[in-house]
Amino acid sequence: MSDVTRPGREMAERDGRQLELPLQAAADMKRFALLVLTGLFTLAPGAPTPAQDATIAPTEQVGGARPAASASPTYTAEEEKQDNRWLRVGWRELNLSAQLHNDELKMTNDGLDNQIAKLEGGSPNPSIIALDQFVIDQDKVAIQTANKFAQIWFGSGDKRTQTRLIDAELEFDAAVKKCVPADDAVTSTLEEYRSNCIDLHKIALSVGTYTSKASTVPSVFKDAITGNATAAQKLLRADNLQLKKDSMSSRSAKIKKVLILNDQMLIEIDKQLRLVEISHEGVVKHNNAHPDKPMADVTDEISMMMDHRKDITDIGDAFRQQVADIR
Numbered sequence: 001m002s003d004v005t006r007p008g009r010e011m012a013e014r015d016g017r018q019l020e021l022p023l024q025a026a027a028d029m030k031r032f033a034l035l036v037l038t039g040l041f042t043l044a045p046g047a048p049t050p051a052q053d054a055t056i057a058p059t060e061q062v063g064g065a066r067p068a069a070s071a072s073p074t075y076t077a078e079e080e081k082q083d084n085r086w087l088r089v090g091w092r093e094l095n096l097s098a099q100l101h102n103d104e105l106k107m108t109n110d111g112l113d114n115q116i117a118k119l120e121g122g123s124p125n126p127s128i129i130a131l132d133q134f135v136i137d138q139d140k141v142a143i144q145t146a147n148k149f150a151q152i153w154f155g156s157g158d159k160r161t162q163t164r165l166i167d168a169e170l171e172f173d174a175a176v177k178k179c180v181p182a183d184d185a186v187t188s189t190l191e192e193y194r195s196n197c198i199d200l201h202k203i204a205l206s207v208g209t210y211t212s213k214a215s216t217v218p219s220v221f222k223d224a225i226t227g228n229a230t231a232a233q234k235l236l237r238a239d240n241l242q243l244k245k246d247s248m249s250s251r252s253a254k255i256k257k258v259l260i261l262n263d264q265m266l267i268e269i270d271k272q273l274r275l276v277e278i279s280h281e282g283v284v285k286h287n288n289a290h291p292d293k294p295m296a297d298v299t300d301e302i303s304m305m306m307d308h309r310k311d312i313t314d315i316g317d318a319f320r321q322q323v324a325d326i327r
Helices: 009-013 027-037 066-070 077-119 126-154 159-164 166-179 190-196 198-207 231-247 253-289 299-325
Strands: none
Touching: 077 126, 077 166, 077 253, 126 159, 126 166, 126 190, 126 198, 159 166, 166 190, 166 198, 190 198, 231 253, 253 299
């Protein structure tokens, strides 16, 4: 086996735990395309696509020049663990909110299915709604617990509390995955769900008595920009501004819905790219301090993420042009 490991997933493995860092599915783009193509307008073939600030210049690639400046030959094990923990905070913020949104959408769809079944003379399935509600409740428990971990290590937490909860923080992601399985995992009964969530509830209880003095939860995506902004920070800032602009637009509610969805999807990818940058910074610092134990970079994932981002941007740009043409 090679001594070179992949960061991100494997960065967490050095603490003895596996942390998955999934990319957003390409299905997101397909859902957006369907909303546009089957909803308000039919986009003409070859419709012009006005350029947005969606392309990163070669000298400004994600994971580019900035990490080298932060590299340190005295990168201690404790500093590395803290950087890995910060990366976990970012992925939790990104994934847990998406997970809650998806599960809430599932309950809405299941409720509609029950209404349709009743209208057609069939038998509704009320138990599925109870299962959906239980899963949503667990999503909220996971988010609240993740927020407390972020506050304990990057907010107002004290060393004693951090020491007491080291193992719980490391075990948290596996507990969430066990409690709220992926879409392809089948858990048929409420009792099975409850059994699968025991570990998550134990961890939640272990941090339940902690009360943060801070009013906000530390966020990887709201970090202060010191010096030159990174490529992902620039994209994130621009797309957040576009989202604000579209939210305040005087356009019809249906048009705003499409534009806001496009903005939100771009922001999700921007956040993933920001996490790649943070991971890359950790790799550079690790490799400078430990050349005998090098870690492989994550930049091979950037092109796929940027292709996905470009697809979403192109659809959004074409839609914006269509809206402009009919005014």
